[in-house]
Amino acid sequence: MSLSPDFHPFRQDDALMNAIGVAERAETEAGVVLRIVANRIAANPLGIMHGGMLSTISDVGMYEAAKLSCFADCVTLAQEMKFLRAGCLETPIDVVCTVVKPGRSIAFTAAELWQSGKLIATSTGQYLKLPTSAS
Known part of the structure; x- marks a missing residue:
């Protein structure tokens, strides 16, 4: 994986992500x-x-990608996780998330979880675009 993205602190309104670690x-x-x-x-x-924590961080990452692609809030419809090797604590994990197909109402997503240059898990998910509220 060769990425050099510009990282910023993750939003502070997600109590579970903030409890898991520094994001x-x-x-x-x-994505x-x-x-x-x-x-x-x-x-x-x-x-x-x-494994539940790896599932959580991949779900959050794919949600973020779906929300960005759909320009709206989304909710998880389904998620599948495949674990390839153990993840270590206190070592950064990069959750690389893409929208495979941005449909009109459902975004199909994928995630790869990388740690120390090794793929440790993959995930796919489907996210339902929520209707925007009328103001």
């Missing part, structure tokens, strides 16, 4: 990259990154 966000031509350094709260009993 940053960047936009790229292809969104989240970078997170997970703390001990993200560990499973074996002391490695909990």
